Amino acid sequence: MTKNTSTDPVPLLQDLVRCRSVTPDEGGALTLLENLLSTHGFTCHRLIFKAEGTPDVENLFARIGTTGPHLCFAGHTDVVPPGREEDWSHPPFAADIDGDFLYGRGATDMKGSVAAFAAAVIDHLKSTGKPGGSMSFLITGDEEGPAINGTVKVLEWMRANGHMPDHCLVGEPSCVEKLGDTIKIGRRGSLSFVVTAEGRQGHVAYPHKADNPIPKMARLITRISEATLDSGNAHFDPSTLAVTTIDVGNPAGNVIPSRVTAKFNIRFNTEHSHQSLRDWVSSEIEAVKAEQGGIWSVTSHEGADAFLTEPGAFVGLVQDAVARETGILPRLSTSGGTSDARFIKDYCPVLEFGPTNATIHMTDERISVEELRATKAIYGAILEAYFNNQP
Structure with missing residues (x-):
């Protein structure tokens, strides 16, 4: 034609x-x-x-x-x-x-x-x-x-x-x-987390009577932010983790809060799955909990494989x-x-x-x-x- x-x-x-x-x-x-x-x-x-x-x-x-x-x-x-x-x-x-x-x-x-x-x-x-x-x-x-x-x-x-x-x-x-x-x-895949650490509220003048959850969360954030998830592979760059917020909801400067929440996202390559990353985050939380205690909870949302x-x-x-x-x-x-x-x-x-x-x-x-x-x-x-x- x-x-x-x-x-x-x-x-x-x-x-x-x-x-x-x-x-x-x-x-x-x-x-x-x-x-x-x-x-x-x-x-x-x-x-x-x-x-x-x-x-x-x-x-x-x-x-x-x-x-x-x-x-x-x-x-x-x-x-x-x-x-x-x-x-x-x-x-x-x-x-x-x-x-x-x-x-x-x-x-x-x-x-x-x-x-x-x-x-x-x-x-x-x-x-x-x-x-x-x-x-x-x-x-x-x-x-x-x-x-x-x-x-x-x-x-x-x-x-x-x-x-x-x-x-x-x-x-x-x-x-x-x-x-x-x-x-x-x-x-890349995407997986988002919300992690909460709970302690005990108290007066800043008597920190020994409180249980401040902020240092606990700071320790977790340091651990996961400094971790090398992988080295990439033939078709993917290394996986990345980005912390997007840390919130205590505390307007007062003389009160130790009882709760802190952090959110972060992992963009990952084919070296990982949603489950393997959930397991890794859980193990990091357990490591911080063994060091500093606290009551922890975590939820995750799967964005993509x-x-x-x-x-x-x-x-x-x-x-x-x-x-x-x-x-x-x-x-x-x-x-x-x-x-x-x-x-x-x-x-x-x-x-x-x-x-x-x-x-x-x-x-x-x-x-x-x-x-x-x-x-x-x-x-x-x-x-x-x-x-x-x-x-």
């Missing part, structure tokens, strides 16, 4: 940015995508999920093709609030173009990737007439929010309805300095496609916070590639028009390679 006129992602991104889809509001962004993809042969499903105590969330799953190989593009159209709109040089939902830059909330995180991939898919279908397998979009409105009624539940629906992909590409803005410099093949998509055919295919389009061989990274890839990794191999992330969540978030079109070209190269040489 003869290739038709190239689809420009710029006007599509402008339309998406003008949708005020601040989490959890859909803002018209999913409707826009649904109409576009339906026009090009996709079967679309609008999926609304609810949970007690959380807002209802609209999501979109769209697929063309019924056979394998099946490549899924995952992303989100919800955005963080813009903050004080008067601080922006261009209105955050106007999608103004100034020079080479398109300004707006979500321009890079991550409506830019959504627009670029959609444009690449449309051109691929114009060129081939069919995907040579299946292509799908998993687009959530809950990535920037609690992440309860979004990707997690869409994946469950996909599995129940026979839509499991062979591979998934998440369009998070992965590049650091220049488009093409980084592919994310994994993410550490995971890695091992370098192989799929990673190599994407890496080669990026290198062909940019002249840069992207490094394989596991840095950064969390993304919805942490849910997808339980279903299929997943990696993340998208534009540079210099302005995400910032005032005057923006993307270069040239970079947006180049991102579309990279996604097009990935599609061509995937369906001509399935990994």
